[in-house]
Amino acid sequence: MKAVILAAGLGTRMGEKPKGLLKVAGREIIYRTMRILEELGVEEFVIVTNPRYEPFYRAFVERNGFRAEIVINEHPERGNGYSLHLARGSVDGRFVLLMSDHVYERAFLERAIRGEGLIADRVGRFVDIDEATKVKVEGGRVKEIGKDLKEWDALDTGFFVLDASIFTVTEELAKEKDVVELKDVVKRAELPVTYVDGLFWMDVDTPQDVGRARKLLVMASIKGTGDGFISRHLNRKISTRISALLVDRVTPNQMTVVTFFLGLFAALLNFVSMPLAGIMYQIASILDGVDGEIARAAMKGSQFGGYLDSILDRYVDFAFLLTLAYVTLTEPFWWAIAALAMFSSAMVSYSTERYKGAYFSDAYKDIKRLRRLPGKRDERIFVTMLFLLFGLVKPLFALLAVWSTLRVAMTVYLVWREKGCSERST
Numbered sequence: 158m159k160a161v162i163l164a165a166g167l168g169t170r171m172g173e174k175p176k177g178l179l180k181v182a183g184r185e186i187i188y189r190t191m192r193i194l195e196e197l198g199v200e201e202f203v204i205v206t207n208p209r210y211e212p213f214y215r216a217f218v219e220r221n222g223f224r225a226e227i228v229i230n231e232h233p234e235r236g237n238g239y240s241l242h243l244a245r246g247s248v249d250g251r252f253v254l255l256m257s258d259h260v261y262e263r264a265f266l267e268r269a270i271r272g273e274g275l276i277a278d279r280v281g282r283f284v285d286i287d288e289a290t291k292v293k294v295e296g297g298r299v300k301e302i303g304k305d306l307k308e309w310d311a312l313d314t315g316f317f318v319l320d321a322s323i324f325t326v327t328e329e330l331a332k333e334k335d336v337v338e339l340k341d342v343v344k345r346a347e348l349p350v351t352y353v354d355g356l357f358w359m360d361v362d363t364p365q366d367v368g369r370a371r372k373l374l375v376m377a378s379i380k381g382t383g384d385g386f387i388s389r390h391l392n393r394k395i396s397t398r399i400s401a402l403l404v405d406r407v408t409p410n411q412m413t414v415v416t417f418f419l420g421l422f423a424a425l426l427n428f429v430s431m432p433l434a435g436i437m438y439q440i441a442s443i444l445d446g447v448d449g450e451i452a453r454a455a456m457k458g459s460q461f462g463g464y465l466d467s468i469l470d471r472y473v474d475f476a477f478l479l480t481l482a483y484v485t486l487t488e489p490f491w492w493a494i495a496a497l498a499m500f501s502s503a504m505v506s507y508s509t510e511r512y513k514g515a516y517f518s519d520a521y522k523d524i525k526r527l528r529r530l531p532g533k534r535d536e537r538i539f540v541t542m543l544f545l546l547f548g549l550v551k552p553l554f555a556l557l558a559v560w561s562t563l564r565v566a567m568t569v570y571l572v573w574r575e576k577g578c579s580e581r582s583t
């Protein structure tokens with residue numbers, strides 16, 4: 158399957174630049190879309206652009222190794238419907254058509270590519286409704302289309318699934334009119350409409366749109382299932398704002414290392430002030446989400462990054478509890494409790510990470526009850542901060558030892574129930 162990307166516009170509202178190559182959340186707009194469409198089965202792209210921007214798009218394609226043909230529109234003043242017309246020699250059969258300046262989240266593209274005709278959104282949660290192209294739908298097909306429709310049923314998302322018959326329409330219109338807008342083609346063809354509602358997509362027409370798209374892409378990159386209560390309701394609200402500021406400036410691995418040293422600094426603060434150490438530990442826990450958010454938003458994730466992050470987190474947790482025990486405990490009994498707390502804290506992570514090694518899948522995706530089981534790292538760190546604010550060190554070690562051990566036991570039980578009890582011995 159091919160995808161035609163309309164990129165011949167001058168980008169006047171953006172100060173005359175190729176909008177598809179604008180970096181939003183660490184990647185060019187079309188980079189993200191093209192990589193995801195490749196994963197969804199698009200084998201080749203056709204980028205229609207104007208002579209001035211052709212060198213930039215050609216360099217982009219070569220730099221990133223995309224399979225793409227560049228088609229030149231010598232007359233961008235003739236509208237984006239005319240740009241589509243110029244792709245007629247490059248596609249046959251079913252193909253995807255999209256705008257170069259629209260940002261889409263993965264979930265949207267996964268649904269849209271399975272649709273037919275114009276992909277429309279009846280919710281438009283993330284777009285400037287006034288600026289969006291609207292459609293009136295009758296009998297499942299586009300009846301009216303335009304930005305100024307008074308009565309409309311859905312928004313044009315700039316994504317279409319078409320076949321080569323559309324070029325009969327573009328041919329007619331190109332003969333009839335000097336300027337052929339895409340909406341003219343859509344209306345004349347009375348395209349069928351497929352609804353993809355409420356997912357993230359937006360049109361990037363102005364500099365303000367770039368900042369908004371960056372924030373929304375980072376928000377859409379929150380980890381799906383492994384977050385604990387504190388992460389979902391507190392940490393992510395802060396870390397995503399930090400990620401939006403940093404996503405174009407740091408790499409995920411750089412952020413992983415910074416957070417690691419911040420965690421070690423929190424551990425050392427136990428020699429100075431335990432309440433302060435607890436607060437810094439919680440701050441490090443919030444920032445621990447930034448590397449993953451940047452990795453997902455900017456599509457700069459790596460298996461090594463995830464591996465490194467997981468190992469460094471264990472050392473931060475161990476260092477924090479060890480220094481805390483060192484400055485407060487003297488009795489062997491409490492040192493034994495602290496040792497159990499340190500070990501079982503690490504085992505909470507190991508019990509789910511080891512699941513990946515055994516079953517080649519994510520435990521939180523496979524076992525729903527695990528997602529709400531208390532005892533994840535973000536929850537333990539938040540509780541640690543609270544206890545240290547009140548100087549409750551021994552109760553903290555006792556709680557962590559029991560809580561983490563029970564959490565590991567429950568994890569093993571849920572894995573056994575999900576996988577073990579139905580396994581035949583190998």
Ligand SMILES: Nc1ccn([C@@H]2O[C@H](COP(=O)(O)OP(=O)(O)OP(=O)(O)O)[C@@H](O)[C@H]2O)c(=O)n1
Pocket residue numbers: 162163164165166167168169170171176205232233234235236237238240256257258259361362
């Ligand atoms: N003759 C044209 C005009 C626009 N487009 C593409 O159609 C999409 C939507 O157009 P728009 O947002 O208007 O882009 P520009 O025309 O580049 O922006 P501006 O209106 O600010 O100049 C963009 O991907 C643009 O590159 C195109 O391929 N050919």
Ligand SMILES: O=P([O-])([O-])O[C@@H]1[C@@H](O)[C@H](O)[C@@H](O)[C@H](O)[C@@H]1O
Pocket residue numbers: 237256288289290313314315316339340360362
């Ligand atoms: O970006 P813009 O040129 O203002 O308007 C665009 C239209 O030209 C296009 O037909 C539609 O599919 C896009 O969603 C967007 O609305």
Ligand SMILES: [Mg+2]
Pocket residue numbers: 256258360361362
């Ligand atoms: Mg646009």
